[in-house]
Amino acid sequence: MNGIKILSPATVANLGCGFDILGLSLQFPFDEIFLYKSNYPGIRMNRIYGSTLPPNPNKNVAFVALQALLNKYNKNNKQNEQIIGFELELIKNIHPGSGIGSSAASAAGVVFGANILLGNPFNTMQLIRFAMEGERVASGTAHADNVSPALLGGITLVRSYQPLDITKLHCPRELWVSIIHPKIEIKTSDARTILKQKILMTDAIRQWGNIGALVAGLYQENYELISRSLEDFIVEPIRAILIPAFYELKIRCKEIGALGGGISGSGPSVFMLSKGNSTAKKVTEMMNRVYDPLRIDYQTYTSPINKKGVQCIKIIQ
Ligand code: HSE
Numbered sequence: 001m002n003g004i005k006i007l008s009p010a011t012v013a014n015l016g017c018g019f020d021i022l023g024l025s026l027q028f029p030f031d032e033i034f035l036y037k038s039n040y041p042g043i044r045m046n047r048i049y050g051s052t053l054p055p056n057p058n059k060n061v062a063f064v065a066l067q068a069l070l071n072k073y074n075k076n077n078k079q080n081e082q083i084i085g086f087e088l089e090l091i092k093n094i095h096p097g098s099g100i101g102s103s104a105a106s107a108a109g110v111v112f113g114a115n116i117l118l119g120n121p122f123n124t125m126q127l128i129r130f131a132m133e134g135e136r137v138a139s140g141t142a143h144a145d146n147v148s149p150a151l152l153g154g155i156t157l158v159r160s161y162q163p164l165d166i167t168k169l170h171c172p173r174e175l176w177v178s179i180i181h182p183k184i185e186i187k188t189s190d191a192r193t194i195l196k197q198k199i200l201m202t203d204a205i206r207q208w209g210n211i212g213a214l215v216a217g218l219y220q221e222n223y224e225l226i227s228r229s230l231e232d233f234i235v236e237p238i239r240a241i242l243i244p245a246f247y248e249l250k251i252r253c254k255e256i257g258a259l260g261g262g263i264s265g266s267g268p269s270v271f272m273l274s275k276g277n278s279t280a281k282k283v284t285e286m287m288n289r290v291y292d293p294l295r296i297d298y299q300t301y302t303s304p305i306n307k308k309g310v311q312c313i314k315i316i317q
Contacts (some may be wrong), residue, residue: 003036003316004116006062009107009153009306010094011101012177012271013145016230016262017210021158023101025149025306026177031105032091033062036316040085043067050092058137062090065107067136069114070221072130073121075138086114097185099269104146107134114308127151128166139188139266146265153309155218171305172221176280178258180249180287181269183297186242191266195238203233223259223275230260243268249290258283277304 006020015022028175038044043066045057057063066086073084088110094102111130115122122130131147148156148166159165214297217225233284240246243263253272257279270287274280284302291298 001216002117003034004113004258004312005022005314006033006035006109006113006310007031007313008105008112008310009101009150009299010179011039011104011146011149011265012269013101013265014232014263015155015214016232016236016260017207017214018145018157019232019235020145021285022155022211022214023149024155024171024177025153025309026100026179026301026303027306028301028303029093029100030173031094031102031109033106033109033113034089034316035110036087037117038085038087040096042085043070044085044087046087046089048090048092048277051090051096055069057266061090061103061134061138062106062110064137065131066110066114068130068133069111069122069127072126075116076121084118086110086117095181097181097187099186099263099265099267100181101146101150101265103135103138103188104131104150106309107131107138108147108150113312116312119165120279120295124151125164125166126219129164138168139262141192149309151309154307157215167221169215170219171307172218172226174221174275175226175305176274176277177301177303177305178253178261178272178274178280178284178287179264179269179303180284180291181299182244182291182300183299184244184268186267188266191239191242195235199234206231206233206260223303226273230262232262236262239263239267243270244289244294244296249287252290253283253286256282256286258286277302 010026013023025215132142136142154170214229258272
């Protein structure tokens with residue numbers, strides 16, 4: 001096997017109340033990644049469509065994640081004289097800075113692909129760690145709430161970072177996601193800098209009540225409980241100011257049947273969850289209606305939850 005084509009999904013991190021711990025994988029949009037094994041050492045980024053190649057490869061998410069995997073592989077195979085390198089082409093359909101896991105899609109996709117090309121020496125938890133190194137470059141923090149759902153699919157929970165303990169949650173059959181991506185850029189690093197480092201006990205109590213109830217709602221497929229739990233008292237009030245018409249979006253989407261939603265990752269995208277495809281489509285149309293008068297370019301998506309996550313769709317001999 002010389003090369004493979006990978007589809008790597010967009011993801012929604014935080015899911016409202018679960019800052020840095022909850023995330024889900026979307027069916028649309030996704031990045032396309034072509035990865036080839038090479039007999040020359042190192043990593044060559046041949047092309048990126050839909051984004052620019054940073055002049056310094058150490059600032060490129062895909063490069064850094066792949067290098068982390070390669071370092072570990074070489075360390076584990078010191079005796080092996082075989083030289084391993086990779087060549088890479090990325091088609092970025094997920095816009096960098098959109099808040100729907102663009103950097104995670106690159107990082108998760110390349111490590112997933114490289115693992116297949118090397119004969120699967122690493123387990124998913126190790127792949128998550130390599131991909132998190134890419135996130136460290138992108139946002140200054142190695143958060144796992146985008147790369148976990150990208151690699152595991154469905155809805156995921158980071159129980160602990162030290163040690164890393166990640167679990168896949170039950171995904172209700174009729175859960176759909178509407179996304180609006182206003183074409184303004186919010187850097188994750190900036191959106192993290194503005195957050196408070198200390199929170200009130202009263203806010204913490206309300207927040208962990210919601211996280212627990214959201215997880216229970218997912219397992220019970222109890223859409224009313226999911227709806228009541230989709231409130232973030234800690235991060236959203238600070239970040240909402242960065243997103244034009246954020247509260248109007250939330251109110252009007254809920255009026256027509258959305259269960260609730262919030263900022264996708266660090267924004268600017270906003271997500272809303274719905275029960276069923278037809279409600280989700282109406283919610284997406286409402287997002288369009290709220291944004292049409294604003295003179296801000298935007299893009300919307302309606303997507304089911306992607307239960308598989310990143311996938312190999314083609315083997316190139
Ligand atoms: N949990 C991260 C944040 C996700 O909200 O900063 C970034 O996509």
